[in-house]
Amino acid sequence: MIEILTNRLMIIPCSLDIAKSLIFHRTELNQRSPIEFPHNWPSPYIKSFLPFYIENLEETIEKEYECGLWLIIYYEDKKIIGDIVLQGRPSIDESVQLSYHTNQDLDETIAYEAIDAFIDWLTYQKKVNKVLMECDEKQHDIIALYTRLGLVCKKKEGKVLIWEISKGD
Template identity: 70%
Template sequence: MIEILTNRLMIIPCSLDIAKSLVFHRKELDKRSPIEFPFGWPSSFVKGFLPYYIECLETKEKANDCGLWLIILYEEKKIIGDILLLGKPSKEGEVELCYHVEDKSVDETIAYEAVDAFIDWLTYQKSVKKVVMECDVQQDLSIRLFDKLGMVCTKKDGRFLKWEIQKKDLE
């Protein structure tokens, strides 16, 4: 299993067992898991994604091509958020991500640490040359995060901003 490690975090792909437990057996998962799952997690967006993700895993699609990754605060053994890889890289090597950090008491450097490590890992993958993320114009924390990551805002569509970073920018 792939593990992306930082000083404070472990980022791992969500297994089929955990994905199914989140949908069908949440109470049992909360009781038995050595890792704490926050009450409000996953977000409604991730809940909507889970059936598709489960289907992909059951049909043996490559989990790395599309997936849910868990952000775990390692010392506390607690899930604090997730990163969604929204599909396979395009022919041009572009992939879209979104992230969510659940625990508002966690300082914003955690989100930076998680997303930076994940982008780093992705760009070492041969087929990923550009990472794209979106946010609402009022999501100040995301805007600061994307700016700190070195991403460039390339498009405004109504209330949404599109940000990207290319592999050559990271080398």
């Protein structure tokens, strides 16, 4: 299994077993897992995504874990603190779209550390040349984070800002 490690975090793809357990056997998952799954995780977005994700994993081989839901684990506490969603495989122009969710009580450096490590992994291991991310124009904390990560706002669609970072940046 792929593991992306930083000083404080471990980022791993969500397996079919974990995804199914989140929906069908949450109590048992909480009791048996060495990793803590907070009661407020997953977010409503991820909850709605899980059935599609499970269906996709059941139809593909295990290597496909790397496209989809990734778990951000705070290593010291062995606790899920968020997730990253890789929205499909790289396109013809070798670009991918990401979204992320982290516990709002956390220091912003955690989100920075997770996204930065994930983008590095994508560009060096998966040969991705461009990463796209979105946010609302009023999400000033996220805008600051994207700017700090080196993403550049390339487009505005209504109130949604489309951010991009290219491998050459």
